[in-house]
Amino acid sequence: MIRALGAFGLGIARLTGALALVLARTALNLPRLDRRELFRSIVLFGYRSLPLALMAAMLIGSTVVLQAGVYAVKFGARLYTGWAAGYALTREFGPLLLGLVMAARIGARNAAELALLNVNGQIEGLRGISLDPFRILVAPRVVGSAVAITCLGSVTFLVAVCFEAVSSYFSLGLPLRVFFDSYQDMLRVGDLVGGLAKTLAFGLAIALVSTVAGLRAKGGAVGVGQAAASAVVLSCAAIFSLDLILTPFLTRLFG
Amino acid sequence: MSALLRIFGAPAILFARTLSAIRQRGVDRRATMVQLVEIGSNSSLLIVSGLAFFGAVMVTIAWAQTRKYTGNITVVGPAYFELMLREFAPLLVAILAASRVGASTSAELAAMSVNEQIEALELCAADPIAELVTPRFIASLIALPALMVIGTVAAAASARLVVTIVFGADGSAFTDARFVDATDILCAFVKAVFCGAFIPLAAAARGLKAKGGAPAVGEAVTAAVVDASMGCLLIDFVVAAAFLLIGV
Amino acid sequence: MAMESTLRALVSAALEQTAVPLSCEALSVRFGRVEALIEVSVTIAPGEQVLVTGQAASGKTTWLKCLAGLQPPTSGQVRWGSDEVARLDIEERRRRQRSFGMVFQSDALFDSMTVLDNVMLPLTKRQVPRDEAVERARAVLERVGLTAAQGKRPEELSGGMKKRVGVARAIVAQPSILLADDPFAGLDPSTERSIAELLLEVSRGRTLVTALPDPVASLPLRRVLRFEQGRLGSVA
Numbered sequence: 001m002i003r004a005l006g007a008f009g010l011g012i013a014r015l016t017g018a019l020a021l022v023l024a025r026t027a028l029n030l031p032r033l034d035r036r037e038l039f040r041s042i043v044l045f046g047y048r049s050l051p052l053a054l055m056a057a058m059l060i061g062s063t064v065v066l067q068a069g070v071y072a073v074k075f076g077a078r079l080y081t082g083w084a085a086g087y088a089l090t091r092e093f094g095p096l097l098l099g100l101v102m103a104a105r106i107g108a109r110n111a112a113e114l115a116l117l118n119v120n121g122q123i124e125g126l127r128g129i130s131l132d133p134f135r136i137l138v139a140p141r142v143v144g145s146a147v148a149i150t151c152l153g154s155v156t157f158l159v160a161v162c163f164e165a166v167s168s169y170f171s172l173g174l175p176l177r178v179f180f181d182s183y184q185d186m187l188r189v190g191d192l193v194g195g196l197a198k199t200l201a202f203g204l205a206i207a208l209v210s211t212v213a214g215l216r217a218k219g220g221a222v223g224v225g226q227a228a229a230s231a232v233v234l235s236c237a238a239i240f241s242l243d244l245i246l247t248p249f250l251t252r253l254f255g
Numbered sequence: 256m257s258a259l260l261r262i263f264g265a266p267a268i269l270f271a272r273t274l275s276a277i278r279q280r281g282v283d284r285r286a287t288m289v290q291l292v293e294i295g296s297n298s299s300l301l302i303v304s305g306l307a308f309f310g311a312v313m314v315t316i317a318w319a320q321t322r323k324y325t326g327n328i329t330v331v332g333p334a335y336f337e338l339m340l341r342e343f344a345p346l347l348v349a350i351l352a353a354s355r356v357g358a359s360t361s362a363e364l365a366a367m368s369v370n371e372q373i374e375a376l377e378l379c380a381a382d383p384i385a386e387l388v389t390p391r392f393i394a395s396l397i398a399l400p401a402l403m404v405i406g407t408v409a410a411a412a413s414a415r416l417v418v419t420i421v422f423g424a425d426g427s428a429f430t431d432a433r434f435v436d437a438t439d440i441l442c443a444f445v446k447a448v449f450c451g452a453f454i455p456l457a458a459a460a461r462g463l464k465a466k467g468g469a470p471a472v473g474e475a476v477t478a479a480v481v482d483a484s485m486g487c488l489l490i491d492f493v494v495a496a497a498f499l500l501i502g503v
Numbered sequence: 504m505a506m507e508s509t510l511r512a513l514v515s516a517a518l519e520q521t522a523v524p525l526s527c528e529a530l531s532v533r534f535g536r537v538e539a540l541i542e543v544s545v546t547i548a549p550g551e552q553v554l555v556t557g558q559a560a561s562g563k564t565t566w567l568k569c570l571a572g573l574q575p576p577t578s579g580q581v582r583w584g585s586d587e588v589a590r591l592d593i594e595e596r597r598r599r600q601r602s603f604g605m606v607f608q609s610d611a612l613f614d615s616m617t618v619l620d621n622v623m624l625p626l627t628k629r630q631v632p633r634d635e636a637v638e639r640a641r642a643v644l645e646r647v648g649l650t651a652a653q654g655k656r657p658e659e660l661s662g663g664m665k666k667r668v669g670v671a672r673a674i675v676a677q678p679s680i681l682l683a684d685d686p687f688a689g690l691d692p693s694t695e696r697s698i699a700e701l702l703l704e705v706s707r708g709r710t711l712v713t714a715l716p717d718p719v720a721s722l723p724l725r726r727v728l729r730f731e732q733g734r735l736g737s738v739a
Binding site for chain 2: 568600603608613624665672689
Binding site: 052055056059060062063065067093096097100101102103108109111112113115116119120169218221222223224225226228229232233236237240241243247248249 | 311316367370380474476477485489
């Protein structure tokens with residue numbers, strides 16, 4: 001039992017170390033990033049993820065309204081749907097769910113691609129011809145996916161809000177204006193910025209964690225699969241942890 | 256929409272074939288137990304910690320909210336508990352399980368498929384669906400409701416602890432079940448069962464189709480995790496809407 | 504009713520072990536944009552021993568899998584006897600597949616099982632009683648020289664040993680049609696010779712189709728087919 005705990009602790013320490021290393025090397029390489037790979041990452045993780053993110057945002061938005069509707073119907077507070085939904089969405093549930101869904105997809109994809117390159121020896125190969133794989137491959141992906149996820153987050157957040165308004169209209173018979181009036185009254189820029197900050201943090205976390213998982217892969221097809229699977233789990237765990245740390249901090253900052 | 260077909264099409268076919276495999280070859284109890292332990296124990300940590308964190312966060316927000324408008328957090332306790340049990344916990348547990356179980360199942364099956372092991376099974380007079388899919392399907396059906404209960408408990412306990420210890424108020428309001436009725440529990444249970452059925456089917460559908468070496472494995476895992484999560488989101492929405500429409 | 508089903512079971516058991524001619528007509532298989540097989544037409548009589556040669560990615564593996572009913576054709580037909588494979592329902596196809604044994608290019612051993620369990624699987628899945636299955640599996644393992652390794656897992660074996668386990672697993676149920684996809688890859692010459700001898704011995708009077716990059720001295724089969732970029736070339 002003690003040994004299991006010890007091994008677990010050691011595993012966490014090693015993981016944290018690897019994460020810190022990737023973060024540091026990415027930061028150090030920022031001025032000299034390979035632009036083409038950066039652009040490619042942004043397109044791959046941002047543009048190509050857009051359909052999924054939009055669909056997820058629509059579903060999540062509608063679900064949150066449904067949930068708030070359940071709450072409102074049960075407690076007769078119809079006019080406050082905008083408030084309840086907006087609050088829950090910006091501050092908490094929306095970004096969290098979206099983060100989890102995107103962590104799964106982007107984390108898996110990033111880890112799988114890096115794992116493939118690693119397992120096929122291409123990363124070692126780059127070092128062999130004295131090219132720094134970090135500058136050319138890894139760092140651009142980290143930055144690219146972080147940027148992409150943040151942009152995705154803002155776009156889909158807006159979509160989710162609109163979708164919530166529309167589904168409030170249909171499900172609770174609430175006129176759109178009432179929704180947005182109350183929304184604006186009780187929601188402030190601080191909350192929006194908070195939601196955005198969370199999305200950025202999630203994006204960076206997903207990028208770092210999936211990169212580490214991918215680079216650690218070994219063993220052919222099986223290794224790639226395991227890297228992708230562990231990237232998914234670690235990304236989810238990272239998001240929850242970040243959520244726990246950031247929420248009280250942001251609450252205090254923005255009231 | 257074509258997206259709907261893409262997410263539910265292949266799993267639906269696999270569902271039919273799994274049912275016929277069960278009818279023709281029965282259920283391997285030992286393999287199912289192995290999968291049950293695998294799904295249950297490997298997902299528990301993620302779900303307990305995730306839901307506990309979520310409970311703490313939700314209560315933090317409730318604290319900030321009520322301080323601004325009513326000043327008394329215990330008032331929203333029972334309402335939040337009901338909403339948590341009926342809506343938040345099932346959805347979160349489903350998404351987490353979809354990610355974890357979906358990723359590991361599709362990774363295993365895709366690696367097997369790419370290494371020709373699925374075809375080898377067929378030529379060993381075995382049915383890959385009966386050997387690989389059925390145990391995971393049954394195990395997930397059982398495990399997901401159990402995980403949902405564990406997750407709800409974790410979130411509620413965490414909420415209560417945080418309110419009591421961090422905010423110094425009466426945390427018992429957040430485990431107060433006075434608004435919870437049978438339909439809430441049924442709603443959560445139905446979601447858990449349907450998601451529990453869907454996740455292994457979606458993951459297996461992607462994994463078994465993988466062809467072409469290690470790249471195919473990565474693609475299969477990515478696609479499986481997306482299918483599983485989106486499917487669970489949809490299922491959750493449909494079930495929640497249905498229950499709301501019926502008026503419960 | 505009971506007698507009819509018993510009769511049917513006896514007949515199908517007999518049928519399972521009867522080799523039938525394997526044929527394909529205008530068989531084409533396409534994966535996305537890649538054409539793996541193009542209009543392949545050939546017949547293999549029961550009990551025939553055929554060597555199939557060709558470079559990597561010339562279509563040999565795909566063709567073998569089509570013959571075994573593992574890969575559905577994009578167009579054209581594969582027939583077992585007079586029945587078109589694509590038209591059989593799943594359970595019927597699975598029953599007929601029991602006449603086949605295949606050595607896979609990637610070994611395809613089951614990692615979670617020991618060597619002995621791997622080799623026993625074709626027997627236990629055919630409802631052979633466990634004691635008999637263990638005995639037959641051990642006998643075959645002795646024949647390929649792997650008795651000492653029977654308790655090991657595939658990951659502990661060398662490439663050559665894994666190949667031999669694959670051969671053992673393919674022949675243990677005495678299939679009437681034996682397919683071997685690149686069975687000598689990575690083997691040293693003496694192991695290659697003993698496996699070749701084994702294949703010839705086991706397939707006496709039965710159908711054998713072996714795919715190799717080029718003809719080899721250790722396996723002198725009279726009929727040689729050559730695949731080139733998905734097409735069937737010379738028929739010797």
